[in-house]
Amino acid sequence: MLLVGAGGHAKELVSVLNANGETSPIFLFDDVTAQLPAALFNLYPIVRTENQAREILSQDPRFALAIGNPNHRKMLADKFAQWGGHLTSIIANSAIVGSHEVLLGEGLNVMPLAVITESVSIGRGTLIHIHASVHHDCKIGDFCEILPGSHILGHVTIGNLTSIGSGAIVLPGIKIGKNVRVGAGAVVTKDIPDGVTVKGIPAR
Numbered sequence: 001m002l003l004v005g006a007g008g009h010a011k012e013l014v015s016v017l018n019a020n021g022e023t024s025p026i027f028l029f030d031d032v033t034a035q036l037p038a039a040l041f042n043l044y045p046i047v048r049t050e051n052q053a054r055e056i057l058s059q060d061p062r063f064a065l066a067i068g069n070p071n072h073r074k075m076l077a078d079k080f081a082q083w084g085g086h087l088t089s090i091i092a093n094s095a096i097v098g099s100h101e102v103l104l105g106e107g108l109n110v111m112p113l114a115v116i117t118e119s120v121s122i123g124r125g126t127l128i129h130i131h132a133s134v135h136h137d138c139k140i141g142d143f144c145e146i147l148p149g150s151h152i153l154g155h156v157t158i159g160n161l162t163s164i165g166s167g168a169i170v171l172p173g174i175k176i177g178k179n180v181r182v183g184a185g186a187v188v189t190k191d192i193p194d195g196v197t198v199k200g201i202p203a204r
Helices: 008-020 050-059 070-082
Strands: 002-004 027-029 044-047 062-065
Touching (some): 002 008, 002 070, 027 050
Parallel strands (some): 002 027, 027 044
16 A cells, blocks of 8 residues: 655554554655655655656555645545555544444545544545544535544534644534634634634634
8 A cells, every 4th residue: 555645644544554454565655855764664665756656556556645734635636546546545443433324435544533423424535633523414525634632513514625623623513614724722613614714712
């Protein structure tokens, strides 16, 4: 499997893959960071070119997004699909995922101790981070980022490419638009339109 990214989130995904019992070789891709070792933890090779990535994908087309930024996640998902890859979900065994009316898109990262309850829809390429929770009857769009310790309460809708900061709380029934940034620790009490950044308690 190829992880797209070789930074901190990639380290966490490698840990999840190991805990999940992944047996295939794991490679990482990063063509932008100047100073990188040849291999993460001296175990997982880091490749730097399109040709190397294409060669790996020709043997195992699975790739997973190992970065957080929503716009970068979408851009890289599109690029690696063009290179012959298949966007693949990584869901930690320790995550709790409901069993009724749960629709999960392809290419998710659902990290350790995350909670997704019932009647939840989560779009393609979204990241649900450590200790985050998504409660009943929520709908989360594509390539969103739900950061550690944030809580999305019941009947919330979140548009594509939106980031919910660490420790933020979105109260029940709220509608959040596309390309929104919610700051760390914010409490969202009112609907938020597309393309804005909010922070604070209550979020403004």
